[in-house]
Amino acid sequence: MNFQMDTSGQSGTIFIDEPLTIENVSKMKTVFLDAYNKIDHVNIRFKSLADIDLNGLQLFCSAHQTFAKANKTMDIDLTNASIFNKKAKKLGLIRHKGCHLEASENCLWRQKSSR
Amino acid sequence: MDKQQQAYREEAYELLAELEITLLELEENPDDDDLIDQVFRAMHTIKGSSAMFGFDAIAAFTHEVETVLDLVRSGQLAVTKELVNLALKSRDQIKSMLDSPDVDLSKNENIIKQLKGLSSDIKIPSAEADEFIPEVVSDIEEDVSDIEISKNPLSEPDIDLDQMKSETPKITTETASTITYRIRFTPNPKLIIYGTNPFQLILDIQELGDTTIVAQTNKIPDLFEIAPDHCYIHWDIILTTDQGIEAIRDIFIFIEDNCDLNIETIDEDGEIEFGSDYKKLGQILIERKDISSDLLKQTLQKQRRLGEILVESHVADQGQVESALAEQNHIRTVREKRAQNTSTSSIRVDADKLDTLVDLVGELVTVQATLSQKAFSSEDTELIGIAEQVERLTADLRDNTMSIRMLPISTTFSTFKRLVRDLSNELGKEVSMSTEGGKTELDKKVIERLNDPMVHIIRNCIDHGIESPDVRENARKSRVGTISLVAVHSGANVLIKISDDGAGIDPQKVRTIALEKGIITPDTELSETETYNLLFAPGFSTAKTVSDISGRGVGMDVVKSSIEALRGTIEIESEIGVGTTITLKLPLTLAIIDGLLVEVGKEFYVLPLSAVEECVELTQADRNKSKGRNIAWVRDEIIPYIPLRSLFQIQSPPPSIEQVVIVEIDNALIGFVVDSIIGEHQTVIKSLGRVYRGAKEFSGATILADGSVALILDVHRLSFLAETLERKKVAN
Numbered sequence: 001m002n003f004q005m006d007t008s009g010q011s012g013t014i015f016i017d018e019p020l021t022i023e024n025v026s027k028m029k030t031v032f033l034d035a036y037n038k039i040d041h042v043n044i045r046f047k048s049l050a051d052i053d054l055n056g057l058q059l060f061c062s063a064h065q066t067f068a069k070a071n072k073t074m075d076i077d078l079t080n081a082s083i084f085n086k087k088a089k090k091l092g093l094i095r096h097k098g099c100h101l102e103a104s105e106n107c108l109w110r111q112k113s114s115r
Numbered sequence: 116m117d118k119q120q121q122a123y124r125e126e127a128y129e130l131l132a133e134l135e136i137t138l139l140e141l142e143e144n145p146d147d148d149d150l151i152d153q154v155f156r157a158m159h160t161i162k163g164s165s166a167m168f169g170f171d172a173i174a175a176f177t178h179e180v181e182t183v184l185d186l187v188r189s190g191q192l193a194v195t196k197e198l199v200n201l202a203l204k205s206r207d208q209i210k211s212m213l214d215s216p217d218v219d220l221s222k223n224e225n226i227i228k229q230l231k232g233l234s235s236d237i238k239i240p241s242a243e244a245d246e247f248i249p250e251v252v253s254d255i256e257e258d259v260s261d262i263e264i265s266k267n268p269l270s271e272p273d274i275d276l277d278q279m280k281s282e283t284p285k286i287t288t289e290t291a292s293t294i295t296y297r298i299r300f301t302p303n304p305k306l307i308i309y310g311t312n313p314f315q316l317i318l319d320i321q322e323l324g325d326t327t328i329v330a331q332t333n334k335i336p337d338l339f340e341i342a343p344d345h346c347y348i349h350w351d352i353i354l355t356t357d358q359g360i361e362a363i364r365d366i367f368i369f370i371e372d373n374c375d376l377n378i379e380t381i382d383e384d385g386e387i388e389f390g391s392d393y394k395k396l397g398q399i400l401i402e403r404k405d406i407s408s409d410l411l412k413q414t415l416q417k418q419r420r421l422g423e424i425l426v427e428s429h430v431a432d433q434g435q436v437e438s439a440l441a442e443q444n445h446i447r448t449v450r451e452k453r454a455q456n457t458s459t460s461s462i463r464v465d466a467d468k469l470d471t472l473v474d475l476v477g478e479l480v481t482v483q484a485t486l487s488q489k490a491f492s493s494e495d496t497e498l499i500g501i502a503e504q505v506e507r508l509t510a511d512l513r514d515n516t517m518s519i520r521m522l523p524i525s526t527t528f529s530t531f532k533r534l535v536r537d538l539s540n541e542l543g544k545e546v547s548m549s550t551e552g553g554k555t556e557l558d559k560k561v562i563e564r565l566n567d568p569m570v571h572i573i574r575n576c577i578d579h580g581i582e583s584p585d586v587r588e589n590a591r592k593s594r595v596g597t598i599s600l601v602a603v604h605s606g607a608n609v610l611i612k613i614s615d616d617g618a619g620i621d622p623q624k625v626r627t628i629a630l631e632k633g634i635i636t637p638d639t640e641l642s643e644t645e646t647y648n649l650l651f652a653p654g655f656s657t658a659k660t661v662s663d664i665s666g667r668g669v670g671m672d673v674v675k676s677s678i679e680a681l682r683g684t685i686e687i688e689s690e691i692g693v694g695t696t697i698t699l700k701l702p703l704t705l706a707i708i709d710g711l712l713v714e715v716g717k718e719f720y721v722l723p724l725s726a727v728e729e730c731v732e733l734t735q736a737d738r739n740k741s742k743g744r745n746i747a748w749v750r751d752e753i754i755p756y757i758p759l760r761s762l763f764q765i766q767s768p769p770p771s772i773e774q775v776v777i778v779e780i781d782n783a784l785i786g787f788v789v790d791s792i793i794g795e796h797q798t799v800i801k802s803l804g805r806v807y808r809g810a811k812e813f814s815g816a817t818i819l820a821d822g823s824v825a826l827i828l829d830v831h832r833l834s835f836l837a838e839t840l841e842r843k844k845v846a847n
Binding site: 022025026028029032033036050051053054055058059061062063065066069082083084086087089090091092093095109 | 146148189190191193307312313314317318321327328329330332335336337338339341343344346347348350351352434437
């Protein structure tokens with residue numbers, strides 16, 4: 001996985017091409033932090049997502065909340081990553097309303113989102 | 116085969132039928148997790164029950180298919196057309212194995228090989244990942260190995276039939292009593308480091324029954340503080356299961372010291388409180404000790420939606436409210452389902468027993484008619500009263516018994532979806548099928564005998580009717596053709612309309628072919644309907660080449676005879692470039708009909724009342740008016756008639772005034788001349804013996820109140836016979 005900044009310097013994209021399971025989450029955290037420190041808007045793109053586990057989903061939730069609290073935005077394109085929502089659903093993460101941190105109800109796990 | 120094995124087979128056939136429907140739905144909605152779960156569950160149940168009842172080959176094969184389907188369920192393998200094809204092939208193979216134990220099992224290997232080929236690109240979690248799981252949880256790993264998807268799922272399956280036999284098929288759980296538990300599971304944040312994956316525990320709980328799971332995420336720290344290998348989530352789980360509380364505790368047995376686990380019973384079968392209503396949101400939150408009753412009271416005074424108020428007031432967070440609402444919803448659903456099960460509980464009865472019951476009711480109707488006749492002729496008022504009561508009861512019994520054999524037509528409609536799919540693929544066409552009126556009921560026997568004619572009609576629609584996608588596009592139509600099946604009630608009949616939006620039938624082309632084949636002569640004048648009816652002539656075919664699908668010139672005539680054998684009719688309407696509709700008109704039942712009893716000579720006959728339009732007198736003056744031709748004038752309209760006396764070669768002189776029973780056949784009115792009309796008659800249909808096998812003009816017989824027999828007239832065949840005889844007469 002890697003992070004690339006756009007030419008504008010305001011946004012960037014994280015490209016993911018490996019399973020987001022426990023063995024990779026520390027690396028993923030570093031990439032997220034790197035993006036957080038450099039830009040206001042990050043796009044997440046999957047080349048393929050063979051697997052994601054509890055720790056991977058949890059890290060996404062954390063990153064999403066962290067960006068939201070700092071008025072930064074995160075756009076996740078789940079093309080090539082259908083497993084993301086399937087696993088989230090199995091774990092009971094998908095919900096009707098957003099978490100309490102987001103008054104805008106822009107929670108990562110909101111069911112009505114296109115994810 | 117013992118009764119249990121027979122019951123297994125029946126259930127397996129039902130599951131396979133459902134599986135086919137679900138797979139076809141899944142093909143249209145590949146992201147629908149519920150459908151994926153349904154497919155998996157059906158396969159899983161077949162596997163478990165096959166092993167339990169000694170069908171080991173089926174169990175072994177299903178196990179392999181299930182392994183691949185598990186990859187789909189876990190999101191590692193996408194639902195593609197190819198996968199659905201193979202799943203359908205697997206389903207067909209299981210059915211073949213059920214049909215015949217001697218089926219060629221080499222096909223199994225081929226199907227499995229192809230299924231595994233689909234999943235060959237899946238990245239299996241690396242050895243490092245396996246090593247990450249510490250030895251502490253090796254025992255748990257053994258327990259969950261059956262569903263451990265992160266293990267190598269494509270390795271040679273280690274099929275343990277004994278273990279499979281111990282799996283209780285889910286079909287039995289619906290009748291078992293169920294309990295609903297509220298489980299709050301808060302793992303130690305370091306649980307994963309200690310070697311237990313909470314995800315597996317959640318999956319284990321899901322295996323116990325119906326669950327609603329809400330993960331609480333409010334403890335997840337931000338990016339700066341999160342330890343990625345910790346678990347910050349806790350879960351509220353509502354589980355409805357037929358298992359005891361110990362089964363739940365067993366799942367957590369190895370991590371008891373590394374989690375907070377709270378399990379409470381919140382609903383069970385047999386509770387007096389049986390409605391679908393469940394506790395209010397606030398009550399649930401207080402019970403869970405998420406809020407105090409005082410705070411709830413204060414908050415309630417604000418008179419807004421409680422969940423919103425609680426969240427806005429920071430009394431409860433969104434996750435807690437979401438979880439409580441999920442519990443409320445879960446219990447409502449469980450209770451509604453339970454109430455539904457109680458009110459619609461059913462038993463499985465052998466179809467032969469039902470047939471016997473219908474026969475017995477038929478006999479009873481006959482005996483009751485005899486009793487009524489005797490009672491009225493005796494003028495004994497007490498006996499007449501009893502006879503009237505018996506008559507009422509018999510009528511109720513008859514109606515109830517007949518309704519037992521009625522099945523919704525959707526049972527046969529659903530089987531055609533596969534036919535449309537496979538055939539359109541084979542012909543390179545794109546066709547979708549829609550159905551309407553699937554709840555319309557027909558006698559089980561009518562439905563069974565309707566299958567073959569409908570298959571033929573649908574095949575014709577796809578082969579001859581629907582154009583290829585490019586042709587459709589050029590004609591400014593959607594590339595995808597449509598076939599619609601619609602069933603509606605129409606009096607004592609059901610109309611089934613099979614429509615396509617294809618090229619339609621060209622009447623001129625039909626006429627040309629009929630001329631070429633000598634079915635008509637150049638001077639034959641035909642209406643559009645009559646022209647379409649030529650398609651039902653034996654040997655007619657509009658196809659230029661003979662294909663496997665249709666076009667052999669046999670079929671539509673057989674379709675027509677099959678429908679008429681059901682005492683039904685078939686009609687064609689078509690418009691070039693727009694499409695074709697074939698309408699089947701079928702009686703609701705084949706066992707008892709409302710008939711019109713008539714007398715010819717000294718014999719009695721029954722005409723189906725549903726076909727009768729009206730009855731008129733035929734006097735000598737009427738005969739004189741028609742100058743020897745067999746036509747009657749009814750309100751200035753000419754109605755041709757068939758004198759049954761001469762057709763049946765009855766020598767005795769006719770009465771001075773005869774009766775013409777006018778019936779509708781193929782949209783035309785035709786009269787049948789009889790000596791007298793006795794009246795309406797509840798006709799219990801008996802099949803004819805060998806002596807009458809060749810007499811196709813009679814569709815059956817019935818026993819009258821005095822014990823004599825009346826033949827039931829097949830008006831379609833009678834009119835055809837009369838027409839044929841008339842043509843011969845003219846030719847001579």
